[in-house]
Amino acid sequence: ANFIISKGLYDEAYIKQYTDMPMLIRMDNKKFLRESDMILNGSPEKFYFWDQNTGRPVLAPGTQGFLGSQDWTLNLGTINPALAGVFTAQTISGQIHVTPVFSLLKQKIAAYDPVTVSGITGVEGCLVEQIAREFASTKPARIIGGAGANHYYHNDLTNRSHILLAALTGNVGIPGGGFDHYVGQEKIWCEEGTFDLASPLGRTKQRYQPTTLWTFIHSHITSDVDNLWPRPVIDYIRESVHNGWMPLYPEGTLDSGKSPKILFVWGANFLNQAKGFESLLANLWPKLDLIVDIDYRVNTTGLYADIILPAASMFEKWDLSTADLHSYINPFTPVIEPQMESKTDWQIWQALAMALQETKFSFTDTLLDGTK
Structure with a gap:
């Protein structure tokens, strides 16, 4: 992410419209600037961009606060959200300084250049740069993860870093792109037919022992x-x-x-x-x-x-299995006879x-x- 941002390889139009990176953060408490901060009886679920066209904070479209209204859309219209800078906003309690999420993100990951990352992970810095360039320049690009990273402490942060890469490069929500995590066994494409085959008398309410x-x-x-x-x-x-x-x-x-x-x-x-x-x-x-x-x-x-x-073992018998990371059924075929006993x-x-x-x-x- 550091390399993608520092080299300008991110999808600026995408992150302005589809992510929270343009949303304003209060510098005093590091929380989102909300409508409830700006006006009496304002919604705590409506947030703000800094519009470069008008030079003032404007409500970010499509947030939870607009749910159920005709304004619930991600369309930016004439708004041009800022991704960097420190601005002054007039709240109910007085003036405060605000900055976009993207600006804080850049500060947070500034220390993690390819050389530093290489020292931490053992992956060559040139390979980090190559992967970053290829991922940022490929559409669609997808990360499949979870099977290994989730066995480690702070695995949620690892998953968030995967999501961040997909969001920065505009790969979330497009066919073939994004971050796939443990979707396989829960979404087997032929499970309807499998259930019908397993329950020839029809499905019934059945409570097994949890x-x-x-x-x-x-x-x-x-x-x-x-x-x-x-x-x-x-x-x-x-x-x-x-x-x-x-x-x-x-x-x-x-x-x-x-x-x-x-x-x-x-x-x-x-x-x-x-x-x-x-x-x-x-x-x-x-x-x-x-x-x-x-x-x-x-x-x-x-x-x-x-x-x-x-x-x-799976090499010694006929069997069917499903995997965590893709939605297909895998047939196992015996390569050798069952060994020993x-x-x-x-x-x-x-x-x-x-x-x-x-x-x-x-x-x-x-x-x-x-x-x-």
Whole structure:
């Protein structure tokens, strides 16, 4: 962003019309200049540009304060917003100095020239310049991120920097441009047909057990968030379960203190993904008589499991999968046969079902009855 701005590679017309970079910031408190600062009964959701044509602050079109009115448009008309400079505005409480967001942005990133960035990141300064030039000169340009950066502290700032690059170069809101973040699995293009295939009797209302609720209850960590709500969290859970809004298994957990006895983990690293695994090990694990982990590798859950059933990897079986960063279904095809004692997921569950059928244990899963 430093290089793009310093070399004038940004899309000036775009950022004036479609971003908050021309909006005025009060120099005294570093907040947006609002209509409520300028006139009595003004809206706190209407903001200002400094119009270079008239030499005064004017309301920025298209802000939330105009919602529902005929003036709710981003069209600048005759307004020519300033992107730099310090100006004087007359507010209700007196004169103050104001400056555009873009001016403060330039100051904020001034120290991050390619040489400095190279020292911080290890990426050669010339490569930083090359990427900046190519991104600024290409339309459309897109950044796909999230899969790696989100595993680091302050990842939100990393994402904001991606959005900033897309905004500076006019790539937000155009076909093929912008910042794509974890949109894949939530927007599978053929999911309608997939659902119809998976539910031949039609879609029905079905409440599955929310994993977070189950984990909080059986690892006794609901009290950790009690201070966030007017009542203890357990009160809300009890109300929801007793009114049938949401299930909690085993049935009778809240009233008779029933606890789960067997835990099957498949397709996930439960101890890693559930977070707070110290509470799980201290409070949930002692209740369990059997813990089975189905995976193709020994992860954290496997280390604390009684039995690991070796599953075939994606190179050893037919399967379908979706990715986080694109909206297509990926078919997996076997390259080699399942190695050693490993079996496909289907074979594992088939064997478990057959073994259960051979026992005297009677079980009918009405929860997943397709006719409901």
